Amino acid sequence: SVWILDEPIVGLDPESAYILKQMMRTHADSGNTVFFSTHVMEIAEKICDRIGIISKGRLRFVGTVSELREARGQGTLEELFLEVTGSGTEKIDFSYLDLD
Structure with a gap:
């Protein structure tokens, strides 16, 4: 599957940003695509x-x-x-x- 995210880290507290980045990496490492702007x-x-x-x-x-x-x-x-x-x-x- 493909995730398309626009500036996904903006406005997040450090813990939430860390969790989201880990989720993005896990999704990509599972053979999926994460396409995002930053x-x-x-x-x-x-x-x-x-x-x-x-x-x-x-x-x-x-x-x-x-x-x-x-x-x-x-x-x-x-x-x-x-x-x-x-x-x-x-x-x-x-x-x-x-x-x-």
């Missing part, structure tokens, strides 16, 4: 067998995190996502924050 790259990196990266309505990458690293170099999934989508934070002016 903006939290750490979740995708930890529990997904394969990922897809969408930017501006276009599919930019499909494969494993290892395949993405082979194609783009080492880094966290978050860093690689920013590279693939061309949305790195170096373009943002943070000077107004006065972080000194």
Whole structure:
């Protein structure tokens, strides 16, 4: 069977999020499919067998995190996502924050 979930972890307390992630992994390990969207790259990196990266309505990458690293170099999934989508934070002016 296939589960299709949209941002399933958003709004959950830590215990409920943990339980849901375990349920998703168990479902997938049983030969089923879990297809979900997330903006939290750490979740995708930890529990997904394969990922897809969408930017501006276009599919930019499909494969494993290892395949993405082979194609783009080492880094966290978050860093690689920013590279693939061309949305790195170096373009943002943070000077107004006065972080000194």
